[in-house]
Amino acid sequence: MSAKTDVAILGASGYTGAELVRMLLGHPNVRIAALTADRKAGTTMADAFPQFYGVDLPRLVTIAEVDWSGIDAVFCALPHATTQAVLKGLPERIKIVDLSADFRLSDPAAYEYWYGAPHQAVELQKEAVYGITEFARDRVAKARLVANPGCYTTCSQLPVIPLLEAKAVDPDEIVVDAKSGVTGAGRSLKESNLFTEVSEGFHAYGVGHHRHMAELEEGFSRAAGRPVIPSFTPHLVPMNRGMLATVYLKPVGDHTPQSLHEILATRFAGEPFVHVLPFGTVPQTRHVRGTNRAHISVFADRRPGRAIVMCVIDNLVKGASGQAIQNLNVMMGWPETTALEAVGFFP
């Protein structure tokens, strides 16, 4: 029996799993009690990620081999669609933060439409709390299962939700142009992620129909109080980590780019991880690399009556594992910033 909270990480041999291990090693309340893998089960974290040589960690096992009796909380960093069957079998006392997309959509029909198969754990889907922590603290604090948001959707919703809630922008005029580092695609082998396919150039993908549209539509609609369908185009850029969302907006009523900036600065004042930069400052992914921080900026567009907002995050941290730890901290009643205080390592 440990005085610390015993945590299992499912999918520890993947990129977000390894990031969870790295960050949780600095968490004073957590003991890493179990780590799982699929193809790499039977090996060690150091075999999967040599940065862990010399660090005392459990071996990588299959999910079937985990002894759940002592586990208090689980981070599930499995590919989407593999998560539902695993999580519905867990004892009810275990708190869960799921990094996959499996529990992010509240409507089973929407899940089936976007993911091509019926949801296998509809009761859990109803119970799940969608956790962009800054917008859902109270619900996250009471949740047993938190659906950790995706990286694109965290980066796009953080700067837009407060503006929709304030009715300061036209919900029918939202264009999200987003760029991701290649770790966003995970570590599994795919031809499209080979060095030759992603280096020395960049490209859009999922144009006009990407599964993250569903998550964005749900989040924006909730904030606007009516259905919203934004334009969204993701791009893959030749860097390991980092994400930039550029969002084109139409202020309404008396609102101006400057007043949008004031709304965001007021909304996020005192937030430990969301920083609204001075008006017109270009945010850069390199400044949030390795951190749980988001940098947001607002600009006037030369096009009359338009504004541009930008947000940068590290897709593996605020876009995944860092926000997952932030959510567990809230669920457990620990200080929200525990193990997450780092600032970027630039240059």
Ligand SMILES: NC(=O)C1=CN([C@@H]2O[C@H](COP(=O)(O)OP(=O)(O)OC[C@H]3O[C@@H](n4cnc5c(N)ncnc54)[C@H](OP(=O)(O)O)[C@@H]3O)[C@@H](O)[C@H]2O)C=CC1
């Ligand atoms: N990468 C990112 O920036 C973000 C990812 N996410 C989401 O987080 C989840 C994990 O992503 P990421 O870490 O990038 O993925 P990876 O592909 O890097 O890792 C996947 C992990 O799951 C294991 N795994 C794969 N298939 C199975 C299976 N059928 N049963 C059990 N375990 C399996 C793998 O084991 P092995 O290595 O042994 O094959 C590995 O540990 C995904 O749902 C992703 O959409 C969310 C936000 C951002």
Ligand SMILES: CC(=O)N[C@@H](CCC(=O)OP(=O)(O)O)C(=O)O
């Ligand atoms: C670069 C890249 O391929 N990115 C992935 C999204 C990564 C991610 O965050 O996935 P979830 O939000 O669904 O968990 C994609 O576009 O499907």
